[in-house]
Amino acid sequence: MTQDDEGWPGQSWYEATAAGPWKGKGPLSGDHVHDIVVIGAGLAGISTATSLLERGVSSVCVLEAGMPGTGASGRNGGFVFAGYSLANDGLIKRVGADEASTLHGWTRESVGLVRKRIDEHGIDCQFNAAGVVLADWFGDDERLQKFAGRMHDALGFRLDFLDREGLGQLVVSSRYGCGLHEPGSFHFNPLMHIQGLTRCLHEAGLSIHEHSPVRRIERGPGGWIVHCEGGRVKAGEVVLATGGYDRTLQASVQRALQPVATYIAVTEPLGSRLGRLLPQPVAVYDTRFAFDYYRPLPDTRLLWGGRISIADRRPAAIRNLLARDLRKVFPDLAGVRLEQAWGGWMSYARHEMPLLGRTPDGLWYALAFGGHGMATTTLAGELVAEALTGHGARLDHFQRWQPAWAGGWLGRAAVQSRYWWLQGLDYWRERRRRARH
Numbered sequence: 068m069t070q071d072d073e074g075w076p077g078q079s080w081y082e083a084t085a086a087g088p089w090k091g092k093g094p095l096s097g098d099h100v101h102d103i104v105v106i107g108a109g110l111a112g113i114s115t116a117t118s119l120l121e122r123g124v125s126s127v128c129v130l131e132a133g134m135p136g137t138g139a140s141g142r143n144g145g146f147v148f149a150g151y152s153l154a155n156d157g158l159i160k161r162v163g164a165d166e167a168s169t170l171h172g173w174t175r176e177s178v179g180l181v182r183k184r185i186d187e188h189g190i191d192c193q194f195n196a197a198g199v200v201l202a203d204w205f206g207d208d209e210r211l212q213k214f215a216g217r218m219h220d221a222l223g224f225r226l227d228f229l230d231r232e233g234l235g236q237l238v239v240s241s242r243y244g245c246g247l248h249e250p251g252s253f254h255f256n257p258l259m260h261i262q263g264l265t266r267c268l269h270e271a272g273l274s275i276h277e278h279s280p281v282r283r284i285e286r287g288p289g290g291w292i293v294h295c296e297g298g299r300v301k302a303g304e305v306v307l308a309t310g311g312y313d314r315t316l317q318a319s320v321q322r323a324l325q326p327v328a329t330y331i332a333v334t335e336p337l338g339s340r341l342g343r344l345l346p347q348p349v350a351v352y353d354t355r356f357a358f359d360y361y362r363p364l365p366d367t368r369l370l371w372g373g374r375i376s377i378a379d380r381r382p383a384a385i386r387n388l389l390a391r392d393l394r395k396v397f398p399d400l401a402g403v404r405l406e407q408a409w410g411g412w413m414s415y416a417r418h419e420m421p422l423l424g425r426t427p428d429g430l431w432y433a434l435a436f437g438g439h440g441m442a443t444t445t446l447a448g449e450l451v452a453e454a455l456t457g458h459g460a461r462l463d464h465f466q467r468w469q470p471a472w473a474g475g476w477l478g479r480a481a482v483q484s485r486y487w488w489l490q491g492l493d494y495w496r497e498r499r500r501r502a503r504h
């Protein structure tokens with residue numbers, strides 16, 4: 068499954084409102100030589116190139132099948148927060164509190180690094196510092212308070228508890244009880260962000276080739292030859308950062324990927340109604356496994372996301388699904404038009420942690436960030452760049468998360484069944500809550 072220029076059917080609001088198409092070097096043609104080739108200009112690839120440049124490595128070529136940000140990185144919810152797709156409690160259980168605290172701490176630093184680069188390069192990406200809030204769907208204040216305490220004690224991760232009144236000052240919906248606010252988190256326009264970073268790389272002289280799908284990677288004497296339709300690049304090192312959009316270039320790693328879709332829709336402008344529902348411009352998700360995620364946009368629209376599935380649904384189907392979810396939380400918005408609807412592929416490994424490392428024949432990879440990709444791809448760029456410049460100690464922490472076969476179609480069916488099962492559990496917990504009140 069390779070991303071073509073069309074991307075996912077359904078233009079995102081980000082694309083529809085972008086200033087204009089970014090222009091890099093265009094499709095690769097002819098023969099080239101670089102120290103390093105990065106395949107994929109999602110945030111994993113662009114962050115790797117940025118971290119390399121920050122370490123003085125500029126002989127870097129980025130090859131992208133579509134445009135930078137065509138994949139998940141330019142069409143996501145825009146939440147920038149700490150943590151991995153593997154839940155924090157799961158991480159602690161798997162590796163113990165000390166290691167979990169180290170790994171989680173790196174994602175918090177990465178949230179800061181995303182922000183620092185935005186400031187340093189003056190990237191205009193509708194940055195919103197109001198932050199990210201986790202709203203409790205099940206009315207279990209004690210449970211959420213205990214969770215915040217556990218995260219603080221085990222990971223050194225601060226989450227500010229919001230009682231019902233406190234949450235009500237940020238989000239006006241009878242669906243929720245209490246909530247947690249993550250200091251330092253923020254939300255932004257992910258397409259403007261990645262285009263801004265890409266522009267900086269281009270201006271610094273890196274070779275960014277859009278519309279250049281890589282067809283084949285070949286191990287040659289003293290390095291690699293990377294083949295596109297119209298040209299080739301010889302390089303000492305290659306970094307594979309193709310997200311959930313390719314599973315053919317290096318099967319030994321990519322067979323560990325499960326591409327999983329999630330969906331977003333954007334309302335018509337809501338005017339003053341938006342401020343009555345979200346008095347503060349926070350980004351919100353909730354405590355269900357199958358949670359909604361939403362945030363206000365600068366022109367008073369609401370961006371609404373949710374669901375995961377193995378299906379690449381059409382915009383009309385996405386609208387229907389998400390309109391139902393939206394009505395549940397904000398009944399006053401019944402009948403509001405959803406103007407754009409789209410989806411995107413995330414990639415997951417079975418263990419739900421990123422795949423970061425190097426194959427036995429020397430190909431670097433940075434894949435499988437799941438639904439927590441903005442900070443973790445930025446971290447991946449740092450770790451891979453460190454290793455490429457001779458400091459691999461931090462990357463070694465990811466050795467334990469190896470690319471194990473994801474089970475092909477059977478694995479994807481298992482993912483879908485697990486989602487439905489957990490969605491069923493959400494439903495029963497919700498019924499219990501209603502019975503209690």
Ligand SMILES: Cc1cc2nc3c(=O)[nH]c(=O)nc-3n(C[C@H](O)[C@H](O)[C@H](O)COP(=O)(O)OP(=O)(O)OC[C@H]3O[C@@H](n4cnc5c(N)ncnc54)[C@H](O)[C@@H]3O)c2cc1C
Nearest residue numbers: 107109110111132138139140143144146281310411440441
């Ligand atoms: C709808 C949606 C909402 C999300 N919301 C959030 C959120 O709010 N916060 C958050 O942290 N994370 C979110 N995520 C997850 C996050 O977007 C991803 O984890 C992250 O963007 C992955 O980045 P990546 O660079 O690995 O992959 P991608 O961004 O998918 O980039 C991979 C790139 O590789 C290119 N490519 C593939 N094959 C080839 C080839 N053969 N040759 C050249 N190029 C190739 C693709 O065209 C693509 O541009 C969301 C994801 C989706 C889909």
